Amino acid sequence: MYKPEHVKTSPDFPIPDTMRAWVLGDPDQLTLTKKPVPVPKRAEVLVRIDAVAICATDLEIIHHGPPAMIQGGQPFNKNFTPGHEYMGTVAALGPGVDEYKIGERVTVEIHAGCGQCKRCREGMYTACHNYGLNYGDVDKGHRANGFTTDGGFAEYAVNSINTLVRVSDEMSDEEATLVVTAGTAMYGLTELGGLVAGEPSAANASADDPALYRAKMTPVTTRTAPRPTNRDLFMMGYRICGRAPCAGRVLSPWRG
Numbered sequence: 606m607y608k609p610e611h612v613k614t615s616p617d618f619p620i621p622d623t624m625r626a627w628v629l630g631d632p633d634q635l636t637l638t639k640k641p642v643p644v645p646k647r648a649e650v651l652v653r654i655d656a657v658a659i660c661a662t663d664l665e666i667i668h669h670g671p672p673a674m675i676q677g678g679q680p681f682n683k684n685f686t687p688g689h690e691y692m693g694t695v696a697a698l699g700p701g702v703d704e705y706k707i708g709e710r711v712t713v714e715i716h717a718g719c720g721q722c723k724r725c726r727e728g729m730y731t732a733c734h735n736y737g738l739n740y741g742d743v744d745k746g747h748r749a750n751g752f753t754t755d756g757g758f759a760e761y762a763v764n765s766i767n768t769l770v771r772v773s774d775e776m777s778d779e780e781a782t783l784v785v786t787a788g789t790a791m792y793g794l795t796e797l798g799g800l801v802a803g804e805p806s807a808a809n810a811s812a813d814d815p816a817l818y819r820a821k822m823t824p825v826t827t828r829t830a831p832r833p834t835n836r837d838l839f840m841m842g843y844r845i846c847g848r849a850p851c852a853g854r855v856l857s858p859w860r861g
């Protein structure tokens with residue numbers, strides 16, 4: 606039975622030594638196989654995966670490789686398991702973890718930054734300068750599950766505590782797999798000064814109203830906030846990149 610040294614487990618959540626996992630072989634080749642259940646290290650937990658979404662990026666990875674990067678190269682034939690939009694239950698705690706309890710429902714973010722590089726220190730850890738340098742002998746602390754480390758097309762995955770979000774009981778497993786994706790869109794809208802949670806908009810409806818669903822499925826053509834000025838874009842680029850010149854490149858959705 607799974608009982609690695611310094612890892613906390615619970616009899617309520619027995620963990621097998623091996624798990625089923627999909628593994629990427631050649632392009633477009635996914636094979637169901639067995640792997641050892643991974644072991645959480647310091648500041649990491651083991652998540653029992655209860656639901657996983659399949660993202661278009663997963664299909665890109667399976668077909669082309671990038672943005673997945675394993676050992677600094679293409680992800681093919683490296684015993685790599687894709688999948689980055691998953692949720693589950695905390696099943697084991699790595700050494701020293703007391704932020705989460707075994708049995709808690711969580712959904713996951715993809716990236717845990719190295720925490721040391723310039724971008725990580727500015728909070729831009731999804732663009733960590735040590736991106737992908739986390740495998741084997743080049744552990745710099747960055748990991749992106751399903752991109753540079755094993756992901757969610759398996760029964761268990763290891764996650765940094767910084768990538769976990771607790772899920773309320775009211776939210777279904779399936780919905781929880783999309784929390785981070787929805788959060789990405791919300792972040793983008795907020796940063797662009799467009800739609801802000803709580804403000805009136807074209808999709809204004811109560812949460813239990815089917816109109817909300819219809820509105821969400823309908824392109825929003827009415828903007829409630831003024832179009833950003835060049836200076837807004839400049840300042841936003843400065844916040845994101847820490848320097849001015851990228852403002853026009855990164856933030857040009859209205860410039861074609």
Ligand SMILES: [Zn+2]
Nearest residue numbers: 660661662690
């Ligand atoms: Zn995705």
Ligand SMILES: [Zn+2]
Nearest residue numbers: 719722725733
């Ligand atoms: Zn970093």
